[in-house]
Amino acid sequence: KAGVTQTPRYLIKTRGQQVTLSCSPISGHRSVSWYQQTPGQGLQFLFEYFSETQRNKGNFPGRFSGRQFSNSRSEMNVSTLELGDSALYLCASSSGGGYRVNTEAFFGQGTRLTVV
């Protein structure tokens, strides 16, 4: 069974640019969550998509957006990049069903974004 696939693995962007990250969840999983991880802040939740709808949203500015396609693949976009956006961006895949059922989340390898 294939795991969670994130592309690209590494990115270097310049301040002010925008970036799009991609995540393909485990087959059959309908929930995709995105996290930002930095040494100082730990894992911070960005948003979660389930069946093409944003179901939950964290406390990040509107420059961070996402979407999910009918095949459950998800993209995350960051516009007008800032130096502070440099981080490891992780997506997590889960079945997304009732919260006591199969809600274990499995992470992709992450995209390391460096903003210069």
Added chain:
Amino acid sequence: QKEVEQNSGPLSVPEGAIASLNCTYSDRGSQSFFWYRQYSGKSPELIMFIYSNGDKEDGRFTAQLNKASQYVSLLIRDSQPSDSATYLCAALPGGSYIPTFGRGTSLIVHP
């Protein structure tokens, strides 16, 4: 504010010893709890989950849950240098699909 607290460590144990990692959570409605292992520069890997009070064992790992005390722990028996990593605790708040993560405890197993 729903929080999950972990001691950042590092926790240093000798090879072969039992490593005990602890986590407390603030939301009494939390029902599911997860332990992830994260090696430096890598993504978190799910190693244990627990839903019911008591102990759950899987190989060298034992997760312990005490909902009355709002406390979750992870015991690693016969610790190996390859267990050296950061261990993240996560709790699923009641009525939520999104786990809340602690900041992790760094474990160092020295030969």
